[in-house]
Amino acid sequence: MARTAVVLQHAPTIHLGNIRPVLEEHGYDVRVVDVTTEDVAAIDPADADLVVVLGGEMGAYEVEAYPFLEEEQRLLRERLAAERPTLGICLGAQLMARSLGERVYPGGTRAIGYRPVEPTPAGADSPIRHFAGVPVAQWHGDTFELPAEATLLASSADYRNEAFAIGRHALAVQFHPELTPEMHEQWIADSPDELAEHAIDPEALRRERERYSARMQQASRAAFSEWLAGLDG
Numbered sequence: 001m002a003r004t005a006v007v008l009q010h011a012p013t014i015h016l017g018n019i020r021p022v023l024e025e026h027g028y029d030v031r032v033v034d035v036t037t038e039d040v041a042a043i044d045p046a047d048a049d050l051v052v053v054l055g056g057e058m059g060a061y062e063v064e065a066y067p068f069l070e071e072e073q074r075l076l077r078e079r080l081a082a083e084r085p086t087l088g089i090c091l092g093a094q095l096m097a098r099s100l101g102e103r104v105y106p107g108g109t110r111a112i113g114y115r116p117v118e119p120t121p122a123g124a125d126s127p128i129r130h131f132a133g134v135p136v137a138q139w140h141g142d143t144f145e146l147p148a149e150a151t152l153l154a155s156s157a158d159y160r161n162e163a164f165a166i167g168r169h170a171l172a173v174q175f176h177p178e179l180t181p182e183m184h185e186q187w188i189a190d191s192p193d194e195l196a197e198h199a200i201d202p203e204a205l206r207r208e209r210e211r212y213s214a215r216m217q218q219a220s221r222a223a224f225s226e227w228l229a230g231l232d233g
Contacts, residue, residue: 010056017178045078053092093172123153
């Protein structure tokens with residue numbers, strides 16, 4: 001019998017990317033929930049075999065403007081308390097941290113581009129080790145305090161908290177290992193004002209993608225394949 005992965009998606013262009021085939025190869029039926037139009041409160045926090053919370057353009061703290069964020073955090077709080085498998089990416093990682101009572105806030109820099117992340121000693125003994133020496137895609141300006149129950153797995157020059165785990169059942173990354181070249185090109189096309197505001201050259205981003213994306217795709221497949229396999233152990 002196939003397992004179910006419920007994916008909380010905040011925008012159609014910010015999707016599972018290269019993680020979807022990995023999930024399917026590990027026997028998951030993927031159900032995507034558009035949290036902007038579907039009722040998150042109707043999801044049983046403990047029901048799915050895996051919950052994946054994706055990125056988004058809003059901040060985890062913008063609950064008045066985006067009321068569904070409150071429901072996502074309730075779901076995550078209950079799910080993490082039940083020690084059910086959960087994966088958060090960028091905004092998803094921030095929502096996980098906030099659901100556990102930690103502060104999420106605008107950081108000191110807008111990280112856009114391919115940047116190295118450095119695994120901690122704990123990260124070097126985790127699936128995150130596959131990203132050592134591999135520049136990964138970043139596209140965010142917020143950061144978060146590390147939950148007390150979490151283990152820090154990776155840091156970067158811009159932000160200390162780039163990845164964390166809670167036991168074996170929860171993994172969160174601030175960067176975008178799921179980003180395919182097609183997704184990246186769409187994000188560039190959709191963000192002319194943002195890139196201009198931060199004096200970022202779209203062509204420079206494309207050159208970075210040509211140089212680093214293939215290695216990141218390989219690292220992403222290796223890391224998430226290993227993490228999913230570990231859920232069965």
